[in-house]
Amino acid sequence: MDATIYHNPACGTSRNTLALIRHAGIEPTVIEYLREPPSRDRLVELIAAAGLGVRDAMRKKGTPYEALGLDDPTLSDDQLLDAMLAEPVLINRPFVVTSSGTRLCRPSEVVLDILPTITRPFAKEDGELVIDESGHRVR
Known part of the structure; x- marks a missing residue:
């Protein structure tokens, strides 16, 4: 299976998602x-394929979201996309694309929905168990 991850190595959720894929x-x-921000067309594709609205694909925490006035509910999707392309930190992460679908993997274990079944135990970098010793998804 091929997979693509839109990754931020400084983000724990993104690192855990990448580790689950591997x-x-x-x-x-x-x-x-x-x-390497995605093109506008690619960003629109990712958001739509994940079944999200543009605002749902925006990262608010630790970004200039409020300072840029992006919390204004009257802003159009085009205006929000313009902001995301100008400030890629506003793109929530990580998006993952496989032949089984596209997901915004927050939390990281959402990626399991579009990966082959994993039966070996896996814990996040903080020790939180995602797949137990018997190969079952925790939670």
Whole structure:
């Protein structure tokens, strides 16, 4: 299976998602989207394929979201997309694309919905168990 992750190596959720993909035996294409932002068309595709609205795909915490006035409910999707492309830190992460679908993987274990079944135990970097010793998803 091919996989692509729009990754921020400074983000724990993104690192855990990448680790889960690799734990599934897949070496994904890793796009550090802060360095290489997606095109407008690609961003629109990712958001739609994940079943989200543009505002739902925006990161608010630790970004200039409020300072830029992006909390204004009258802003159009085009205006929000313009802001995300101008300030890629506003793009929530990580988006993952596989042949089984596209997901915004928050929390990181959402990626399991679009990966082959993993039966080996897996814990996040903070020790939180995601897949137990018997191969079952925790939670």
